[in-house]
Amino acid sequence: MNIPRRKDIIKQAKEKGDKIAAVMPIHYPRALLRAYGFQPIELWGPPHVDHMGGVQHFPEYTCDIVHKSTYFLNSDEAKDVACTLIPHTCDSLQGMASVINDFIKPQSPILTLYHPRGRRKSDFLFMEKELKSLSAKLETVSGKSPSDSELLEHIRLENEAITVFEKVAMSREQYSLTDREFYTLLRSREYLPAETFIELAQKIPAGKPDLKGPGIMLSGIVPEPMALFDHINRFGAHVICDDLACCSRRIYQPCWGDDPISILANQMLSMPPDTTISTPFAERFAYLKKRVNEKGAQGMLVYNIKFCEPELFYMPLLEKAMKDISKPFLFIETELSDELSHQILNRINAFVEVLS
Amino acid sequence: MSPKNQIDDYRKAVAEGKRYLRKQRLQQEKMILEETKKPHTLLSPPLKSLARMSELLSQNYLEGSYVNGIKKVAWFSSGAPTEILQSLGFFLYTPDNHAALCGSRRVAVEYCEAAENVGYSRDICSYARTDIGAFLLNKTPVGKIPKPDLIVVCNNICQTILHWYQAMGVYYDAPVFLIDTPFLYEDAQDHQVEFVKNQLEELAEVAERISGNTFSMKKMTAIGDIGMEAAAVWLEILNKAKHRPAPITTFDAFILMGPIVAMRGQKVTLDFYRDVLKEVDERVKNGVAAVITEKYRVLWDNLPIWYRIKWTAETLASHGIAAVVSNYTLSWADSAQKLDPNRPIESCARTYLKSLLNRSAGYKLNDMKRLIKEFDLDGVLFHSDRSCKPYSLGQEDQRAILFDELHVPGLIMEADHNDARVFSEEQVANGINAFAEMMG
Numbered sequence: 001m002n003i004p005r006r007k008d009i010i011k012q013a014k015e016k017g018d019k020i021a022a023v024m025p026i027h028y029p030r031a032l033l034r035a036y037g038f039q040p041i042e043l044w045g046p047p048h049v050d051h052m053g054g055v056q057h058f059p060e061y062t063c064d065i066v067h068k069s070t071y072f073l074n075s076d077e078a079k080d081v082a083c084t085l086i087p088h089t090c091d092s093l094q095g096m097a098s099v100i101n102d103f104i105k106p107q108s109p110i111l112t113l114y115h116p117r118g119r120r121k122s123d124f125l126f127m128e129k130e131l132k133s134l135s136a137k138l139e140t141v142s143g144k145s146p147s148d149s150e151l152l153e154h155i156r157l158e159n160e161a162i163t164v165f166e167k168v169a170m171s172r173e174q175y176s177l178t179d180r181e182f183y184t185l186l187r188s189r190e191y192l193p194a195e196t197f198i199e200l201a202q203k204i205p206a207g208k209p210d211l212k213g214p215g216i217m218l219s220g221i222v223p224e225p226m227a228l229f230d231h232i233n234r235f236g237a238h239v240i241c242d243d244l245a246c247c248s249r250r251i252y253q254p255c256w257g258d259d260p261i262s263i264l265a266n267q268m269l270s271m272p273p274d275t276t277i278s279t280p281f282a283e284r285f286a287y288l289k290k291r292v293n294e295k296g297a298q299g300m301l302v303y304n305i306k307f308c309e310p311e312l313f314y315m316p317l318l319e320k321a322m323k324d325i326s327k328p329f330l331f332i333e334t335e336l337s338d339e340l341s342h343q344i345l346n347r348i349n350a351f352v353e354v355l356s
Numbered sequence: 357m358s359p360k361n362q363i364d365d366y367r368k369a370v371a372e373g374k375r376y377l378r379k380q381r382l383q384q385e386k387m388i389l390e391e392t393k394k395p396h397t398l399l400s401p402p403l404k405s406l407a408r409m410s411e412l413l414s415q416n417y418l419e420g421s422y423v424n425g426i427k428k429v430a431w432f433s434s435g436a437p438t439e440i441l442q443s444l445g446f447f448l449y450t451p452d453n454h455a456a457l458c459g460s461r462r463v464a465v466e467y468c469e470a471a472e473n474v475g476y477s478r479d480i481c482s483y484a485r486t487d488i489g490a491f492l493l494n495k496t497p498v499g500k501i502p503k504p505d506l507i508v509v510c511n512n513i514c515q516t517i518l519h520w521y522q523a524m525g526v527y528y529d530a531p532v533f534l535i536d537t538p539f540l541y542e543d544a545q546d547h548q549v550e551f552v553k554n555q556l557e558e559l560a561e562v563a564e565r566i567s568g569n570t571f572s573m574k575k576m577t578a579i580g581d582i583g584m585e586a587a588a589v590w591l592e593i594l595n596k597a598k599h600r601p602a603p604i605t606t607f608d609a610f611i612l613m614g615p616i617v618a619m620r621g622q623k624v625t626l627d628f629y630r631d632v633l634k635e636v637d638e639r640v641k642n643g644v645a646a647v648i649t650e651k652y653r654v655l656w657d658n659l660p661i662w663y664r665i666k667w668t669a670e671t672l673a674s675h676g677i678a679a680v681v682s683n684y685t686l687s688w689a690d691s692a693q694k695l696d697p698n699r700p701i702e703s704c705a706r707t708y709l710k711s712l713l714n715r716s717a718g719y720k721l722n723d724m725k726r727l728i729k730e731f732d733l734d735g736v737l738f739h740s741d742r743s744c745k746p747y748s749l750g751q752e753d754q755r756a757i758l759f760d761e762l763h764v765p766g767l768i769m770e771a772d773h774n775d776a777r778v779f780s781e782e783q784v785a786n787g788i789n790a791f792a793e794m795m796g
Contacts, residue, residue: 057752059770061479061742091515094539095717095749101541102718103753114538114548117511117518122554123536129547130538278518278534281526307479309745313519316475317526333477 001181003200006041006191010080013039013193019082019142024069024096025221026245026276027115028087029131029264030194031154035146036138038082042190043069044222044246047336057099063307064336065221066096073106083141085134087113089276090310111137117278119269127265135261151260159254161194164201166251172240172295176207179229179239186247187226214355215240217292220303221311222246224336228303231345235352241295243288249274275310284314285321292327298355299328301348306333328354359425366422373418381411398673400639400646403604405632406611412628413457413614414498421499423447428567429502431524433517434617435687435711436510436535437704439583440560442621443575444567449502451524452517453618455483458490459662459774460611461497468775482743482774484520491527504530506566508559512537512711514746533562537709541716544709552705560701577700583621589629590616591689596636597680598731601645602653603636606682607669608646610660616688651676652795655727657754658739658747659684659773664781671785672737675792681731683723684747687712717750721757728764734795736766742778767791 004012010020021038033040045068053071054062072078084106086097101110113134116123139145146154168175169186177185185204189197213236223229223244232239242248253270255263273279273287292300300322304311315331322329330351332344384407391401423429427447432438434452441448458464459482467489468482474492476485490496507530509521518534525532535555538548560571593612596603612632615625639646654672656679661668672679690711696703712720724736736758738751755766767787772778 058749059740059742059752062745062749088539091746092749094515095745098539098541098717099750099753102716102721103750103757112539112541116538116551117536118534118555120555120558122551122558125554126538126547126551129550133545133547275519278515278522280522280532309480309516310519312477312480313484313516313523315477317523319475331475 001177001185001200001203001205003185003188004192004196009039009191009193009196010041014080020080022073022078022081022084024084024086024089024093025065026087026089026249026274027268027271028085028113029134029268031151031158031260032131032135032138032264033085034158034193035151035154036135036142037144038138038142039193040085040191042246043072044190045069045224045336046072047224047338049075051335057104058095061307062095063092063305065305066092068336070096070100070104073100074104078106081108083109083111083138085111085113087115089115090308092307092309109137109141111141115268115277124265124269127268128261131261131264131268148260152258152263155255155260155263157194159256161189161197162252162254164198165189168201168204169242169248169251173209173211174206176205176209178209179233180226182209183223183229183239183242183247184226189250190246211238211240213237213352214298215296216355217241217243217288217295217297217300218303219243219288219300220245221305221308222336223303225338225340228340231340231348232301232352235349236356237352240297241291243272243291245274245276248272275314278310281314281317285318288318289321289325292325297327299330299351301351302329302331304331304333306335362425366426369422370419374415377411377414377418380414381407384410397648398670399605400644400648403608403612403632403635403639405628405635408628408631409612409614412624413453413618416619417498420447420449420502423502428505430563431504431507431521431530433509433513433521435513435517435708435713436508437556437708438621439576439580439700439704440556440571441506441508441563442579443572444563444569446506446563446567447502448618449504450618451487451521452483453614454490454496454498454501455486455774456662457614458486458497459483460665462663462776463495463497464663464774465776467493467495478775480743481514481516481520482772484516484523486774487520488523488527491524504528506530506563507532508535508563509533510535510537510708512708512714514713514744516746531562531566533559535559535708537711537714539716540710540714540719544706548709549702549705552709553702556701556705573700579621580700580704582623582626586616586620586626586629587689589626589633591686593629593633593636594681594686594689596633596640597646599640600653600732601643601647601650602678602680603639603644603646605646605669606656606679606685607660607665609682609685610662610665613685613688620688645678647673647676647678649673649676650678652734652792653678653680653732654735654737654795655679655724655731655733656682656684656737656739657724657751658741659744661739661771661779662774663776664771664779667781668784671788675788677735677788677792677795679737680733681727683712683720683727713746717754720750721754724754724758725762728758728762733764735764735791737791738766738768739773740768740770742770742772743775744773765791765794767794
């Protein structure tokens, strides 16, 4: 498939007069950014950036996303960034936002967004006000003040994209793509505008894909390097569904109504269970079990970035619960890099053999 | 067993235990008194109050060992508001304090390993691993851990604590109530305060239901008053270290902080800190120096290294370094200035939202600058705490800025608050040696 590259989207956005907002993982209101004239481009590393660049600001025991993004945002590569949005995803991203804002002081502003961990009435009321607060900051940076109807139009568009994304993400077996192609397409949502993604999704070749061997559920934050999928296929298995923070954990519920902020608040609290919002274990496991069973996944591979505490806390209980339902489980921890180590590949290979 | 017999047994066991603990405290006081008569070259003998503190905390743990079935039990995180729970008659227990105690008693590594054996990573908080391991091994140095009827967790100290307490909720099959405190990158906004206030009101309803008692604002305010007063006295004690030579070090404060963390809002805690203050005042009056040859005065940033408190204090003292203040111990003095008895819930929300660990790295830096001035400091010791990210992120820049702007040197010491396996004595000792030279 011909998926536009990040730099193409950045170029197009600039030509259109839009500004670039760098956005850190995981949850944020895309429609709001778009309404204020920002094209969100997400940063999940990037993997190619030197890890050592962030070490002067953060200790070694901080995750690679923080190290690499800090360095990247401080480099010439980020010259197009008009603002950076750092949602409060974990202690590490909290620290990153604070350190960049207070000490590094980049030329473009750092915006933050607190995502409440609960799903109570108080959480919803707070989310609404937090989004209003973010809107005010976006207005200052962009100089734009979109009307409610403009914002509602962006919400409508994003709702459509969410529906399309969900349909694709949940129907791996209906698309004639390799695993790597399939997940490259899903991950293009990290930078593609809703309208481009919707258009692209219509062009996915339908048909039965060549899925060999046992199907696995892939969980974790981000599957970098993407060659991970090739190796899984090479060992004789395939990824039938995912619980990745960059993919399926962002299947929000399309929400409707008259008040745009209220819709966005509802949407921001509607994602599937996620480690970073501390979903209670029983709820998360029930969801994962349902998905594993629906898709006939024969095991679960958690592919995690080192030092990611939210993920780490769930592992022992998740491993036990998966094994209790006779689903083999493999947990791998790695740093963001361009290559996978032999040790990791051997473990994945052995895991696939167990499933076969 | 009938409820009456159970209550009788509980009262008997607690009374007997208290008698034993009183005897133990008197013996300990006698030993400290004898210590004061001996000549000392590095550190002054411990405060007599340490014996009373030990008795106080042990009494609390003793009651906790027998309390299930007698009173409802609420676990709370160390930064969580306790006033509502206390006013409803819950027995309170904080896993954070238990974990720290396990660290100082040097049993934490065994417990951490038990947690690691079931899959918890060595990269997660060592307090969490300690408490999870204690559960898995069914072991504790405090007798018996009371089973919670309600777990209240407030993420104003980190997000980790939420994951940790949720895991405990699974193990103990207890409901977890979250008080979600948005991180303050700048000053607290109205909607952030309102959010916390709303949750505290929800907590009152939940806790009321579980306790079976009726919530009384009057009762809560009275408890808040005691807590506020205890925090004020605690602050006064810590501020005594502004005196030269400092009558206490931050290592004394680390040990003394147990009751203000675990038992704030209780009259016995307030009385205890008043006694400590008298003893510290006495030291000031008599010119007693905590570090006998106090030459350099430094700030300690971050949690203590619980399993090496004595070693760290002595190693620093051997260079004439007195760690006279810590932003960690000061965190529990916060409510001294902010709790408004006329608007208890909102005031409570504001206070707990503004906990130091819920503030930006820049705010922390400014606080360090204030402490450097007020305590007349020569340097800053940054404990880079491997399994406490929120406290440790930002230290590299803070150290560089303090040196650039104030010419105050800083040392980053890599260790962990509870996991002794990541502590390298030689490396830390070398660092302290170099640090003393930098200040010289």
